[in-house]
Amino acid sequence: MTSNDSNLNNAPMNTQPDAADAHVHANLSRTLPAMEIPGSVSEEQLDRWTAPAAIPLAARPVVRSRFKRLVPLASAAALALAAGAAMIWHSSASTVQAATILRSLRENTFSGLRVYVSNMKAEGIEVNLDARMHFDREMTAVELFNLEGNHAEPKLSSMYAVATVKGDATSQAPGLDATAEVAFSPEADWVYTKINQLPEIEELRGNPMANFVTAAAQRGVLLDLGRDSLRQGNTLLGIPALGQMSDDGDDEFEPGDLPPTIRQQIELDIAKGVVGADGNPANLTAEQKAEVERRMNAMFAGINAGHAEGPGARVRPGSPTPAAGSLNEDQVLQRMMPLLQGTGGGAAVDQFAQMLRGDSSVFSSVTVTNQGNGSYLLVSTLAPDEQNHTATISMSYTENVGLQYVEITNFSGMPAGAKVRVEMFSGAIPAEMFDRSRVITPQTWVIDQNFLNMFR
């Protein structure tokens, strides 16, 4: 019997279709052609869907988002420079003109910040970053800082960032070349990572898990938090979306700041250290539990101590003042307040200009260049600190437009091209930034909640 013959068996027993079927045939002939029916799938789709296996990503500790810190610090620098520049380039003019510029600065609004980090290098690891943060409303710098005490904190409505990390031969990850993208918006929240080149790390050779993870990362991994995560608080791998990070507003990094699943993983790791790799952490004695808690607290104390000593440490009101003659951040803002609120008059303007010029512990030099068309460029050099670190801060200001950007260059110990630049902008982040199809290829792994549910 041939295959064609066998198919005859599929014919109805009664070769004359029943009357009902004839009507079905007629009605389908009329109805189906008018319907929009999804098409066939392509070979490319089939290849993408059946690409080899997934990555059981282990939850890992994440460093608390420094976003809330970054924004005010960057903006503080911008504001201080803008105000200072206004004082300096109009120092020979009347204070009335200076006050006009300050008022315009105070009234200029923006809805987003863009931060570039270029060629920053430390211990052989070079980082490049382009991050855009968009807020839920247009605001002035005064509102962003809530300097008048009556403005609600702006909320992050969307964010896009792309970063590259490269390790040279002197780094702990020689040869590493990796890319990461982060996109948070009401339409799509995702994180994408791809290793373009693996580091040559002896310890990783032959480690099956390391090989598995790095092999996957070489293909590109997209973690999808789902839509509108910023507002809904979706989590993936226990990691909340950016806007939902636990942050109680203080500067201490505490266990409670971590997502529960990650905190539990850390506790488990510490417990294994206490009872030994062969012991069962679930059977801890009271003493062992106390020891786990003590080690946990010690770990966070160490992190906070390191952070407090770092260059980004914030000096809080009431805390000891820095070296004699220098001003901490709060003191600078305090002196700026009368200017930004427009209540200080000419005396406040003169005082602030004097602060920037005269405080040699902050700036070793300040120059202003009139670039024409109402644009000015202020370049100031930070006085060396105790470790002899210095940098150059440039600020561009355009009359009737406002602050254009603030740029920090010439970092001590950094490559010549190292740069941090902060721009203020209005309008939304371009929609194409959030289109994840840009990064998805047939090889890319897309991991989302549904995927993870299969392992639960």
Place this chain on the structure above:
Amino acid sequence: MTSHPAPLAMNELTTRLTGRLAPGRTGAERDAGSNGLPHAVGGELDGATVLRAFREAAGGVHRMLMVRTRNDAALCDDLMQQLWLAARKVPADLTIERFQPWLRGVAKNLLASHFRTASSPSRMVTADPALAMQIASALENPQPGELLTTNEAREQLLLALTELDGEDQELLIAHYVHGQAFAVLAERMRMSERAVEGRLYRARKELRQTLTRLTK
């Protein structure tokens, strides 16, 4: 406004309708499975067989997901990747005959899981058993009235159509949507026109029965 997909490629349709997953198998062996898929040795499916079966079934399952998500292509793309991951962990006792229904069940579970946590669950198309019954009756009626022209009815009809296994779906679409005649289908499927007619009869019957079985 109707946009029709491109007609199926000849070899694709042929492969799907004849169910030749394992080249070189005899007609008798192919007939062993009710849907034309080969039995896996010992009732267990090896990786290569699962891959072939998945690719065979993918078109029909993807269409089912597209209909149920109102053509959310990005979501369906994700779900199909997840579905393949699930397919790789196929139960040990699953036979090839049960693979496609099992895959469809997993796909529906993934979809339901997605919409349980999604911000817009209303976008999911669900079955309306009462309406589906009316449509089944209307299809058998020489004068079905306006029911079959409503969007709601067409949505339910699509749900039922995409509930059919891949072969029946493809055949109904090729004939009724793309207007491919028996002779064309017979040539592509390498079978007689009468056999094609028989398969179409079975597919229509299955569609009617599916409409009466649609449940939420």
